[in-house]
Amino acid sequence: MGKKDREKKKQRKKQDKAEKMLNRKENNNKGKGLEDMMMYLDENGNLSPTPPDPRRMREIAPELIQVGVPKKEDLPPEDKTRTGTVRFFDITKGYGFIDDAITKESIFVHKNRVTENIQEGHKVSFETEKTPKGLSAIKVKRII
Numbered sequence: 001m002g003k004k005d006r007e008k009k010k011q012r013k014k015q016d017k018a019e020k021m022l023n024r025k026e027n028n029n030k031g032k033g034l035e036d037m038m039m040y041l042d043e044n045g046n047l048s049p050t051p052p053d054p055r056r057m058r059e060i061a062p063e064l065i066q067v068g069v070p071k072k073e074d075l076p077p078e079d080k081t082r083t084g085t086v087r088f089f090d091i092t093k094g095y096g097f098i099d100d101a102i103t104k105e106s107i108f109v110h111k112n113r114v115t116e117n118i119q120e121g122h123k124v125s126f127e128t129e130k131t132p133k134g135l136s137a138i139k140v141k142r143i144i
Helices: 003-026
Strands: 082-090 097-099 105-111 122-129 134-142
Touching: 082 105, 105 122
Parallel strands: 105 134
Antiparallel strands: 082 097, 082 122, 097 105, 122 134
């Protein structure tokens, strides 16, 4: 590459940089009015750039609005016993996986958490506990 080619390349880079800077200045969003930046909530709770239709508005009692996460005692009690099918279980390795009958999610099970002997294909009932690696089955019993 000769000296002239390097100079041309340098000039082209300089020109591209100047064009980019000019383009950024033209498309700058600074100085927009408040109305241009305003977003509204529609009747379904979705963001919209247009104000909601006042005819569709309805009154909501302020005490019914819940801000934040509900407290634990406010949550409904859930049935902790689940059922599923043993997809994989290796007694020599000491672990396996159960497919939940309802959610179809795969749940890890360790041999220390099994109360009866289980094998692949057995229907089982179990409870779950949260671990750092995800859900784990406990109190695993075979359903006959």
